[in-house]
Amino acid sequence: MIPVSLSTLVMLGMALGIALLGVLWLIAVWRERRDEKRTRADLVSCRICGGIYENTDKKISACPSCGSLNESSRPRPI
Ligand SMILES: [Zn+2]
Incomplete structure (x- = not known):
């Protein structure tokens, strides 16, 4: 097992949370653009x-x- 300090674990959790928020944001932007494209067609x-x-x-x-x-x-x- 890899030895990991508590601060590293907390930083890793925060980084994963930010990455997850980024992915959700990109999905939301993509869906909004797709809907706008359909409306403008x-x-x-x-x-x-x-x-x-x-x-x-x-x-x-x-x-x-x-x-x-x-x-x-x-x-x-x-
Ligand atoms: Zn005209």
């Missing part, structure tokens, strides 16, 4: 007026505000 940003509207399946759609035609592309993050 159907949104189209108008190139003329800048309005953002929902487009279900068409590749080219008309903006409900100004009527200009827009190609489906994911809007940039705010």
Whole structure:
């Protein structure tokens, strides 16, 4: 058995706890980004007026505000 002092054991426990928190945080960030990506998948940003509207399946759609035609592309993050 490896001889370990109490302070080393406490430090090891704290390091493992911090590592666990880091992993949980990374998982939470990954899930949030995934959900945001799904939400933005159907949104189209108008190139003329800048309005953002929902487009279900068409590749080219008309903006409900100004009527200009827009190609489906994911809007940039705010
Ligand atoms: Zn528009």
